[in-house]
Amino acid sequence: MTVDFRKDFVNYEKSLNAASEDKNIRTAISRAVTSYRNTVAETLERFPHTPQLAEEVQEIKSQSMANLDNLVEQAMASVERNKGKAFYAKDHQAALEIALGIIGKGKTVVKGKSMLGEELHLREYLEDNGNEVWETDLGEFILQLRKERPMHILSPSIHVPREQVAEVFSKFFNKEVPPDIAEEVKVVREFLREKYFTADIGISGANVVAADTGAMVIIENEGNVRLATGAPPVHIVMVGVEKLVPTFQDAMKVAEVTWRYAQYGVPGYVNIVSGPSKTGDIEKVTTYGAHGPKEFYVIFVDNGRKEMAKEEKFSQALHCLRCGGCMYECPVFQVTAGHFGHTYMGGIGTIWTAFVSGGMEKAAPLVYSCLRCGRCVERCPMSINVPGMIGELRERIVYGKYED
Amino acid sequence: METKMPMVLDVISENIIKHGSPLALKGSEVASWAKGLNLPVKGELLFYTGGEYQMLPFIDSLVKTITHLDQGSKVFSMMMGARNLLNKTGFSPEKMYASVLAKDKDRYNSVCFKAAKVLKELEYEFCYSGNDELYSGALLYELGYLEDMEKYVQRVVEVIKKSGAKTIVCLSPHAAEVFKFIYPKMVKDFDFEIRTFVDLVWERREKLAKIQSKSVVIHDSCRLARELSIHQELRDILESVGVEVKEAAMNREWTSCCGGPIKILFPELSHVIGGRRVNELKESGSEHILTSCPYCLSALEGGLAKGDSAVIEDLIEFLYRGVKA
Ligand code: SF4
Numbered sequence: 001m002t003v004d005f006r007k008d009f010v011n012y013e014k015s016l017n018a019a020s021e022d023k024n025i026r027t028a029i030s031r032a033v034t035s036y037r038n039t040v041a042e043t044l045e046r047f048p049h050t051p052q053l054a055e056e057v058q059e060i061k062s063q064s065m066a067n068l069d070n071l072v073e074q075a076m077a078s079v080e081r082n083k084g085k086a087f088y089a090k091d092h093q094a095a096l097e098i099a100l101g102i103i104g105k106g107k108t109v110v111k112g113k114s115m116l117g118e119e120l121h122l123r124e125y126l127e128d129n130g131n132e133v134w135e136t137d138l139g140e141f142i143l144q145l146r147k148e149r150p151m152h153i154l155s156p157s158i159h160v161p162r163e164q165v166a167e168v169f170s171k172f173f174n175k176e177v178p179p180d181i182a183e184e185v186k187v188v189r190e191f192l193r194e195k196y197f198t199a200d201i202g203i204s205g206a207n208v209v210a211a212d213t214g215a216m217v218i219i220e221n222e223g224n225v226r227l228a229t230g231a232p233p234v235h236i237v238m239v240g241v242e243k244l245v246p247t248f249q250d251a252m253k254v255a256e257v258t259w260r261y262a263q264y265g266v267p268g269y270v271n272i273v274s275g276p277s278k279t280g281d282i283e284k285v286t287t288y289g290a291h292g293p294k295e296f297y298v299i300f301v302d303n304g305r306k307e308m309a310k311e312e313k314f315s316q317a318l319h320c321l322r323c324g325g326c327m328y329e330c331p332v333f334q335v336t337a338g339h340f341g342h343t344y345m346g347g348i349g350t351i352w353t354a355f356v357s358g359g360m361e362k363a364a365p366l367v368y369s370c371l372r373c374g375r376c377v378e379r380c381p382m383s384i385n386v387p388g389m390i391g392e393l394r395e396r397i398v399y400g401k402y403e404d
Numbered sequence: 405m406e407t408k409m410p411m412v413l414d415v416i417s418e419n420i421i422k423h424g425s426p427l428a429l430k431g432s433e434v435a436s437w438a439k440g441l442n443l444p445v446k447g448e449l450l451f452y453t454g455g456e457y458q459m460l461p462f463i464d465s466l467v468k469t470i471t472h473l474d475q476g477s478k479v480f481s482m483m484m485g486a487r488n489l490l491n492k493t494g495f496s497p498e499k500m501y502a503s504v505l506a507k508d509k510d511r512y513n514s515v516c517f518k519a520a521k522v523l524k525e526l527e528y529e530f531c532y533s534g535n536d537e538l539y540s541g542a543l544l545y546e547l548g549y550l551e552d553m554e555k556y557v558q559r560v561v562e563v564i565k566k567s568g569a570k571t572i573v574c575l576s577p578h579a580a581e582v583f584k585f586i587y588p589k590m591v592k593d594f595d596f597e598i599r600t601f602v603d604l605v606w607e608r609r610e611k612l613a614k615i616q617s618k619s620v621v622i623h624d625s626c627r628l629a630r631e632l633s634i635h636q637e638l639r640d641i642l643e644s645v646g647v648e649v650k651e652a653a654m655n656r657e658w659t660s661c662c663g664g665p666i667k668i669l670f671p672e673l674s675h676v677i678g679g680r681r682v683n684e685l686k687e688s689g690s691e692h693i694l695t696s697c698p699y700c701l702s703a704l705e706g707g708l709a710k711g712d713s714a715v716i717e718d719l720i721e722f723l724y725r726g727v728k729a
Contacts, residue, residue, distance in 0.1 A: 004408040013670055020676045331661045331677045364407075368669050371677075372546065373626040373661030394548025398413075400405035 003400070005364050012365035016332075019339040025151070025159045029334050032158055036328045039263045050260050054381040057257045060250045061319040061382065065309045071211045071244040072300055078214030082275030083288065084296035086214075095238065095301045096125050099203075102236060102297055105130040107200040110192070110228040112218070113137035114205030115153055115322060116240050116301060119343050119357045122203070134195050136224035141188055145172050151338035153345060154262060154324040159337055192224070202228040202293070206239040207258055207321075210251035216298070217255045218271040221264065225271055235273065235293040242305050242318040254321070261323035261381045304356040313392050317351045319382040326376035326386070332369055340369060347376050347386040354393055360402045367393045412466070412668050417549045421556055424538035425455050427462045431535035434458050437517040438532055447531030450569035451523070454540045456576040456698040457515040457718075461508040463667070464702065515698075518724035519575050519601055525727045526608040530573065536563050542578040545586050546665065554590045561591050571597040573604055575720070577627035577634075577697050584632070601720065602628070602696055606637040609644040613726040619648040620722070621690040623681065623704060624659035625697035633657075638696060638719065645726055650688035660684055662695075664703030678707020686714055694719050 019025055044050055064071055076086035089095035099122065103109065109131055111123065123133045123144070135144045139157040143150060145168045150156030157165075166179035169187055177187055196202075204225055206216040216237050218225050229235045245251050259267045277292030288294045309315045327333045327346040338345045342362045344352035347370050354363035372387040380386075396402045419428040434455040443451070523530065538560045544553035564572065574580040583598045605612070622638050629635045635656040642649050654660045663677030682704055685693050691714040695701055704716045 002406045002408060006408060006410055009410045009669065013673075016670060017672045020673055331663065331680070332666070332673070335673070335676055335680070369666055369673070371661045371663070371665045373665065374630045375626070375658065375661065378630070378657055391545070391548065395550045397407060398409060398548040399551060400407045402405070
């Protein structure tokens with residue numbers, strides 16, 4: 001069989017060129033880059049133990065990836081012990097079907113930001129199956145209305161200026177929304193508030209999962225995750241298996257390093273959820289669904305991750321905390337944003353594209369647009385050797401040494 | 405499975421494998437700068453150009469041709485014709501790139517000459533393989549043609565060995581990188597000491613003559629700064645010649661890439677990135693940009709906006725100012 005990449009390269013190049021001429025992307029990213037560099041520099045100064053903690057986390061991560069099967073088993077048992085229900089999804093389709101099996105049809109779903117959700121096209125799938133789904137992260141909400149895909153893993157709508165937000169909101173809410181950020185935030189707050197309390201199901205991801213306790217750690221600033229995972233009667237966590245670490249203590253270390261490099265400074269909220277809401281206040285009889293969800297489900301998703309964990313040259317890519325730092329330092333990303341990507345973006349995203357979301361054929365053009373300049377490695381708290389992996393992928397592409 | 409890659413990759417990799425040069429330049433052309441210097445072919449220290457500076461003006465033409473080329477257009481099929489030509493008779497860049505300006509050719513060719521003069525001035529004795537010198541194959545490594553590279557490098561090593569040298573001094577950090585990190589994995593007993601031009605100059609920098617110049621700003625090359633950890637050396641050298649160095653916000657191991665590595669596949673984007681880097685460098689307060697890598701030199705030149713008065717030079721060219729004619 002012959003795979004001809006020539007057309008793909010030409011089309012991809014066109015999209016990169018168009019993106020690099022887009023003024024919105026250019027301004028937004030350069031603003032974001034400056035603010036990222038400043039916040040991170042400042043918080044690293046305030047919390048100087050961070051780089052060392054990051055090294056510790058690298059070790060935790062590499063142990064975890066070497067021991068992935070056990071961790072999955074242990075975490076599933078912990079969730080069940082906490083009276084939640086745990087599932088393991090081998091692939092993309094299985095993950096979606098398990099979620100749909102829990103949710104059913106005709107439900108209202110509120111959802112927190114999740115790259116895994118993007119990877120699975122979760123919202124679209126649930127909608128196609130007769131549910132109403134709302135993205136509750138402001139950036140994701142904007143993209144939901146604009147029918148676009150994220151342009152950055154942490155600031156998905158980084159490329160949309162306030163004027164364009166006002167435009168799409170005015171249309172959607174059927175009233176004049178001024179291009180004023182506070183006003184824009186307010187209309188969404190009012191709209192979603194009602195959704196949280198009438199929704200049947202809340203879905204979230206997780207930044208880290210502690211296998212020993214079954215604790216899901218979710219970092220956020222907006223407060224949407226608190227509401228989306230606290231108000232509805234059912235909470236479903238969908239999380240990639242690479243987020244597993246052995247202990248609760250480990251999870252705290254990973255969380256701190258994540259938020260520090262993810263430009264949170266100090267995050268507004270860190271949610272830790274380990275099971276359904278319960279009370280024993282009346283006669284010490286445990287009853288579920290006190291104020292929070294009565295039902296709690298966790299779907300651990302593999303979808304290529306275990307394969308990656310087995311590859312010596314690539315398992316390190318699973319250490320990614322999704323802090324986004326590398327993207328801000330990437331000269332290609334700085335002018336093209338998420339166009340340098342498929343679901344996952346930038347250099348690390350290219351590796352993930354090859355193994356998890358898209359496959360080698362989607363990855364090939366991305367692989368060749370990496371400069372291999374190595375600045376991402378300088379930035380990365382996990383020191384992930386992306387340029388090395390890109391080199392390895394190039395070899396596999398040139399000689400067709402891969403299966404898709 | 406078999407894969408069909410963009411044509412430019414085929415052209416470049418085949419040229420390296422068949423002709424020992426990414427653009428199939430002839431050995432005599434690559435070595436023309438050394439005429440009259442009477443460099444010996446044997447010695448302890450081997451001066452290695454890899455033909456990298458010499459081919460810069462041709463890369464630009466290749467890229468320009470590709471940029472203005474719509475796959476499916478007449479010109480494109482002409483290029484395809486050129487590729488067939490390549491398979492039969494070898495690529496003929498002389499004809500293909502008749503548009504290359506003589507002044508560009510002269511400038512980039514003379515970089516090697518100037519480097520040799522600077523090292524002579526510092527009393528280094530070295531030899532040069534002349535017409536026999538082969539390209540290091542760095543692009544095979546960069547672009548993923550590692551199986552081909554493994555075979556190719558054996559030929560390069562043969563030429564190097566003929567010199568009898570123990571140490572190789574590379575003008576390009578890309579050559580130094582592959583000699584240092586890749587060759588030892590592919591070649592048995594590849595135990596040469598690998599140095600860069602910058603290393604050697606740095607060691608004898610006290611001997612450099614002072615240079616009259618306004619302040620300069622250094623564009624650290626990614627390979628040099630991050631892979632080879634050479635950045636302070638550049639500053640030391642400039643201090644020795646009495647020139648003030650202004651610093652760009654992103655420098656040393658945080659340097660911003662010039663965009664060069666994706667030039668052959670994504671020329672417009674590469675150009676945008678080069679232009680941004682030029683601006684970043686100019687924000688230092690100096691408009692005189694120095695770098696120490698052939699691809700950075702060419703990519704930054706390419707990124708310079710029309711009418712921009714900034715000057716971009718290789719460190720070699722700059723240091724040559726201090727060499728007595
Ligand atoms: S690769 Fe490193 S820098 Fe990039 S998002 Fe992942 S952890 Fe952050």
